[in-house]
Amino acid sequence: AFKRLLSARGVGAEGGGSEIKNDETAAQWAEEVEKSAWLNRDRPGRRGPYRAEMRRLLHAIKDDGVGRSLVERLLREEIKPKQLLKLPDEDLLSTAQKTRREEILSNALAEARVVREYQFKDEDLPCDHCQKVGGVTWEYVAGIRDGFTKAETWGSSSGADRGDQCRAACLHCSAKWLFEK
16 A cells, blocks of 8 residues: 555656656565564654554655655655654645644644733732733632641641732733732
8 A cells, every 4th residue: 555655646757767667666665664664663762553653654645745745755865765654743744734733833822822810900019020010910829718728737826927829920921920918
């Protein structure tokens, strides 16, 4: 199946020479990839077992754009056949998959940058990091005030003089920190 895919992706058209030579080239590449996958199937640091690696590569080669670019790289000897299995996932994605992935990552990054607004907003509290005033929200963290303490301190008065633990976030620089109020 791998040999057939390589042949269909342009080895016959761009390799020059007779089809037999190109079929032999595709067969040789397929054999090298297969051998490399089989020999490295159980080594630590490998992505997965033999079957999963071969499926990943075959799936990528089935896409016309990815398959042709891989065959061209093999023909120009930029990569060797046994290196196909070591290619990162990004190199095996189609252009549509790459744009979709970039879209998802950019949306996730934008959502991660959104700072959660806490219960209270303090116009006078400066940010711990950027020192700007007016963009800090905060909330109480469950603690002594709510009856949550360490078991070692139960019954002692040492925690009574401590302030309440609060968590804050700056809407300007997205910094988060803890403080006592």
